[in-house]
Amino acid sequence: MIRKKIKEILQSGQTGSQVLVKGWVRTRRSSKNVNFIALNDGSTIHNLQVVADSETFDEEFIKDINTSASLAVTGELVESKGSGQNVELIAKTIEIYGKADPEKYPIQPKKHSLEFLRENAHLRFRTNTFGAVFRIRHAMAFAIHDYFNRKGFFYLHTPIITASDAEGAGQMFRVTTLDAKNPPLTEDGSIDYSEDFFGRPTNLTVSGQLEGELGATALGEIYTFGPTFRAENSNTSRHLAEFWMIEPEMAFYDLKDNMDLAEDFLKSLIIYALENCQDDLKFLAARLKEEEKGKPADQQSMDLIEKLRFVAENDFVRLTYTEAIEILKNSNPYKKKKFQYPVEWGVDLQSEHERYLVEKHFKKPVILINYPKEIKAFYMKQNDDGKTVAAMDVLFPQIGEIIGGSQREEDYGKLVARMEEMHIPAEEMWWFLDTRRYGTVPHSGFGLGFERFILFLTGMGNIRDVIAFPRTPKNAEF
Ligand code: 4AD
Ligand code: MG
Numbered sequence: 001m002i003r004k005k006i007k008e009i010l011q012s013g014q015t016g017s018q019v020l021v022k023g024w025v026r027t028r029r030s031s032k033n034v035n036f037i038a039l040n041d042g043s044t045i046h047n048l049q050v051v052a053d054s055e056t057f058d059e060e061f062i063k064d065i066n067t068s069a070s071l072a073v074t075g076e077l078v079e080s081k082g083s084g085q086n087v088e089l090i091a092k093t094i095e096i097y098g099k100a101d102p103e104k105y106p107i108q109p110k111k112h113s114l115e116f117l118r119e120n121a122h123l124r125f126r127t128n129t130f131g132a133v134f135r136i137r138h139a140m141a142f143a144i145h146d147y148f149n150r151k152g153f154f155y156l157h158t159p160i161i162t163a164s165d166a167e168g169a170g171q172m173f174r175v176t177t178l179d180a181k182n183p184p185l186t187e188d189g190s191i192d193y194s195e196d197f198f199g200r201p202t203n204l205t206v207s208g209q210l211e212g213e214l215g216a217t218a219l220g221e222i223y224t225f226g227p228t229f230r231a232e233n234s235n236t237s238r239h240l241a242e243f244w245m246i247e248p249e250m251a252f253y254d255l256k257d258n259m260d261l262a263e264d265f266l267k268s269l270i271i272y273a274l275e276n277c278q279d280d281l282k283f284l285a286a287r288l289k290e291e292e293k294g295k296p297a298d299q300q301s302m303d304l305i306e307k308l309r310f311v312a313e314n315d316f317v318r319l320t321y322t323e324a325i326e327i328l329k330n331s332n333p334y335k336k337k338k339f340q341y342p343v344e345w346g347v348d349l350q351s352e353h354e355r356y357l358v359e360k361h362f363k364k365p366v367i368l369i370n371y372p373k374e375i376k377a378f379y380m381k382q383n384d385d386g387k388t389v390a391a392m393d394v395l396f397p398q399i400g401e402i403i404g405g406s407q408r409e410e411d412y413g414k415l416v417a418r419m420e421e422m423h424i425p426a427e428e429m430w431w432f433l434d435t436r437r438y439g440t441v442p443h444s445g446f447g448l449g450f451e452r453f454i455l456f457l458t459g460m461g462n463i464r465d466v467i468a469f470p471r472t473p474k475n476a477e478f
Pocket of ligand 2: 401
């Protein structure tokens with residue numbers, strides 16, 4: 001008999017056919033004559049109800065069918081008499097692949113805290129919440145490739161090990177094969193990296209952008225989608241040390257084209273999720289409601305699906321950094337000294353400021369442009385005012401910054417001058433500067449933090465719960 005996935009069985013709803021299903025037990029209820037087994041195979045959030053009567057399967061056999069035991073079941077699909085499902089499987093044969101000791105199995109069939117599940121991240125996929133999150137995460141990865149493919153962008157695999165610090169923030173993980181206890185030293189006593197594997201200091205990349213620019217200035221439009229690494233000691237619900245970033249880079253795009261693409265991209269992904277991940281989104285929406293039950297009405301978030309529709313259907317607000325500072329200075333939390341961080345022209349906006357603009361002031365996603373050059377990376381296009389650069393950050397409710405990007409400085413002289421001001425060694429970046437030396441063009445790009453986007457989509461509260469195995473300070477178990 002050919003095995004069928006539970007998703008397919010429930011969708012087709014065909015009764016009368018003989019099927020083979022394989023999966024893990026979520027729960028078992030037993031009465032005198034009959035046992036009900038909720039079986040899940042990961043293909044969908046829904047379980048298949050397996051009915052095993054006590055005549056065919058004796059008590060001794062049934063007692064091993066506990067939560068998380070793995071089974072192969074054959075039988076006939078019939079219309080279900082019980083509520084909650086249309087079809088159920090009347091079991092003819094059951095094979096137990098692996099038992100799961102109910103005394104020891106950590107994930108009991110009850111509500112566990114997300115913190116507890118994080119400590120059991122190796123098993124949390126077996127819960128409804130994490131099943132839903134990771135099916136959605138998969139669907140979004142697919143939708144991203146599909147989106148760019150349809151638009152004629154090429155997927156470029158930029159390196160993970162690199163000798164350059166793209167963002168100039170210096171928060172990188174060193175990659176080395178030198179003996180930590182006894183490294184080779186130069187005459188002045190510093191570590192001699194010429195002896196290292198690559199003959200120079202290398203790190204895990206913080207961004208694929210610089211190599212992406214090389215691709216875009218020949219292929220036209222490219223995107224990267226890969227892991228990126230930041231060694232910043234941030235223990236927040238929105239920071240990971242290892243996260244996935246999508247970085248499109250486009251020749252002949254100015255800042256406006258860049259904003260238009262970012263907005264269309266985000267909206268298209270949300271629409272894809274609404275159309276293709278309904279069951280999982282419905283489950284997560286209900287989970288969020290349950291979670292916020294006790295909260296006062298003004299602290300409860302919008303229904304998850306309503307929120308996604310709202311963002312997909314409304315224009316994002318676009319304004320300059322300078323305008324945003326004005327709004328913040330006139331805001332109630334500023335006047336009442338409720339912001340933890342200072343607000344004045346020149347400071348980097350903190351998540352509390354970003355969220356005020358999005359959640360309280362505009363009640364819509366916001367694209368902020370033209371930031372002070374001092375707080376942005378060296379490669380951004382310098383505006384004529386001499387003070388700002390053509391940066392753009394997309395700010396989302398609950399998240400704050402979800403996208404960071406800019407038009408790039410295409411003028412060789414201006415770029416080199418800025419690098420000098422920022423003490424970035426131009427001679428090491430000769431390969432990057434060649435794009436400006438030979439046939440330079442206006443171009444732009446941005447980076448979407450994949451996990452921040454999944455956080456937004458799923459309504460989860462902590463970024464550690466939307467990546468399979470989170471890497472954060474002092475945490476690399478599993
Ligand atoms: O704003 P960032 O640092 O921009 C860049 O790296 C550019 N090179 C992108 C480009 O223009 N091609 O990072 C981009 C996005 C942020 O907006 C955020 O969503 C995410 O990456 N991000 C993080 N996500 C999780 N954990 C972290 N530590 C993150 N740092 C940035
Ligand atoms: Mg940024």
